[in-house]
Amino acid sequence: MVYLKNLTYRYPRGESDVLHDINLTIQEGQFFALIGPNGAGKSTLCYVLTGFVPHFYKGKLSGTVTINGRDVFDTPLPELAGVTGLVFATPFNQISGARFTVREEIAFGLENFALPREEIIDRTEKVMKLFNLTDLAERPPTALSGGQQQRLALASIIVMRPRLLVLDEPTSQLDPVSTHEVFSALDSLINQEHLTVVLVSHKLEWVAAFADRVAILDQGQIAADGPPEEILTSAELTIHGLTPTQFTAVSLMAQRTGLIDSKKALPVTLDQAVQFFK
Amino acid sequence: MSAAFSLYQSRDSGLHRLNPLTKMTIALSGVATSLIVSGVWGNYLLFLLILVPLSAWGQITYSFLRAVFRVVWPFAISIFLIQGLFWTDGTPVIDLGPLSFKAEGLLFAVISVGRILLLVGSFTLMTMSTRPDALMIALNQRGLPHTLSYVVLSAIQIVPMFQAKANKIVEAQQSRGLETSGNLLKRVRALLPLVEPLLLGSILDIEERAIALEARGFGRRVKPTSLLILKDPVWEKILRWAIVALVLALLAVRIWLW
Numbered sequence: 001m002v003y004l005k006n007l008t009y010r011y012p013r014g015e016s017d018v019l020h021d022i023n024l025t026i027q028e029g030q031f032f033a034l035i036g037p038n039g040a041g042k043s044t045l046c047y048v049l050t051g052f053v054p055h056f057y058k059g060k061l062s063g064t065v066t067i068n069g070r071d072v073f074d075t076p077l078p079e080l081a082g083v084t085g086l087v088f089a090t091p092f093n094q095i096s097g098a099r100f101t102v103r104e105e106i107a108f109g110l111e112n113f114a115l116p117r118e119e120i121i122d123r124t125e126k127v128m129k130l131f132n133l134t135d136l137a138e139r140p141p142t143a144l145s146g147g148q149q150q151r152l153a154l155a156s157i158i159v160m161r162p163r164l165l166v167l168d169e170p171t172s173q174l175d176p177v178s179t180h181e182v183f184s185a186l187d188s189l190i191n192q193e194h195l196t197v198v199l200v201s202h203k204l205e206w207v208a209a210f211a212d213r214v215a216i217l218d219q220g221q222i223a224a225d226g227p228p229e230e231i232l233t234s235a236e237l238t239i240h241g242l243t244p245t246q247f248t249a250v251s252l253m254a255q256r257t258g259l260i261d262s263k264k265a266l267p268v269t270l271d272q273a274v275q276f277f278k
Numbered sequence: 279m280s281a282a283f284s285l286y287q288s289r290d291s292g293l294h295r296l297n298p299l300t301k302m303t304i305a306l307s308g309v310a311t312s313l314i315v316s317g318v319w320g321n322y323l324l325f326l327l328i329l330v331p332l333s334a335w336g337q338i339t340y341s342f343l344r345a346v347f348r349v350v351w352p353f354a355i356s357i358f359l360i361q362g363l364f365w366t367d368g369t370p371v372i373d374l375g376p377l378s379f380k381a382e383g384l385l386f387a388v389i390s391v392g393r394i395l396l397l398v399g400s401f402t403l404m405t406m407s408t409r410p411d412a413l414m415i416a417l418n419q420r421g422l423p424h425t426l427s428y429v430v431l432s433a434i435q436i437v438p439m440f441q442a443k444a445n446k447i448v449e450a451q452q453s454r455g456l457e458t459s460g461n462l463l464k465r466v467r468a469l470l471p472l473v474e475p476l477l478l479g480s481i482l483d484i485e486e487r488a489i490a491l492e493a494r495g496f497g498r499r500v501k502p503t504s505l506l507i508l509k510d511p512v513w514e515k516i517l518r519w520a521i522v523a524l525v526l527a528l529l530a531v532r533i534w535l536w
Contacts, residue, residue: 092439112494117503160494
């Protein structure tokens with residue numbers, strides 16, 4: 001699905017490479033989480049995966065990126081819009097400003113793709129239901145709260161049915177209930193439609209609960225890559241300035257104090273923690 | 279969150295259901311007529327006999343009249359004072375010490391205010407009864423580039439949000455001891471620390487917004503479809519042409535009488 005080969009990138013007027021010799025393969029239907037300290041290059045990698053590097057941000061680029069068989073560097077940005085979708089942290093900036101109700105805001109992308117009205121209605125209604133936005137359908141997007149706006153931003157991208165969904169800290173402004181709603185919706189989308197998701201998040205508890213695979217990005221390079229149980233309990237995590245989930249931290253303390261057998265595998269989710277302490 | 283920067287008032291009325299192009303034709307013909315009509319009370323009569331009943335049809339009479347008078351009264355006062363008092367060689371009708379109101383000046387002011395009233399009233403009626411996005415979609419369907427309509431629509435929604443952002447910056451700077459009240463010099467000085475974060479923040483916002491738009495296919499070179507249905511029955515098309523013909527006839531009469 002997604003192939004990155006020897007990818008190196010430097011922003012215009014940048015003094016060093018933001019991404020350096022990245023090799024990555026993400027399978028279709030995989031929920032891939034990217035974690036790392038601030039300034040590691042996570043957002044830049046999101047821009048590469050959605051074609052904004054090099055089509056929007058120029059700079060010095062080498063290597064290849066292929067998504068669903070298309071070379072990202074050779075495909076114009078408007079063509080990529082239906083293949084990859086990007087949602088980022090600031091909800092206000094993702095509102096188009098061109099539509100006056102939530103329903104029409106969600107339909108905006110489909111209108112740009114010139115889809116028939118019946119299909120626009122069908123898709124919009126389904127997505128509003130999925131993201132719990134039906135009751136807000138007639139409200140102006142600007143009148144929503146930050147959390148509601150972020151759900152709207154996600155719905156506006158999901159409705160376009162991209163094959164690869166790239167989420168750059170999409171839940172950073174959401175409360176725990178909304179965060180759970182968003183992750184559950186994404187999980188069901190992956191299961192039902194084989195959507196491939198790349199998620200950048202600092203909320204490691206959620207990453208552990210939903211991701212199939214986790215990679216640590218630091219100083220523009222992939223420092224570790226593997227299943228959540230392996231990466232989120234490894235020493236690499238703290239080496240790269242990240243803190244383990246609360247479940248892992250408590251369990252580690254229990255092992256160190258001799259409360260639990262030190263050979264037992266450390267948990268990363270709530271369910272695993274319950275089993276760990278049983 | 280702030281509301282949109284628009285006068286639109288949502289109602290379930292016949293006026294609201296009219297095609298946006300019909301309401302735009304009414305507004306533009308109001309502007310043209312205000313300049314064509316030469317009589318003293320003609321524009322006032324058109325305002326009372328056409329715009330006020332239309333506003334009643336749209337269930338917005340009170341807010342319509344309030345919005346129109348809010349705009350017109352400062353113009354009306356200044357025009358009456360300037361034209362009335364400083365009309366050269368006119369006939370004095372009211373003496374105010376060394377100055378006096380001249381009949382010819384007052385007459386000119388009545389005509390000018392009538393023009394402004396019809397002009398402002400026509401556009402206010404259209405903006406209060408027409409959703410801005412519906413108007414832009416109607417114009418897009420008639421060939422207006424959708425990038426141009428985007429600029430208009432986004433300004434309507436985004437300007438109040440930038441205002442809210444500016445207020446937040448003012449509050450943040452005030453909490454750090456910035457003095458924003460006092461004499462003019464103090465106020466101008468206080469503006470400088472506000473400009474930089476607002477300007478830089480806005481540029482970054484615009485960059486993100488451009489990315490968000492591209493991610494939703496805004497740059498595609500196809501004619502977009504629309505979720506919003508804009509009905510345009512035959513009688514409305516006939517009405518629009520009839521209005522245009524009427525305005526042209528008025529213009530012809532005016533030129534003939536000149």
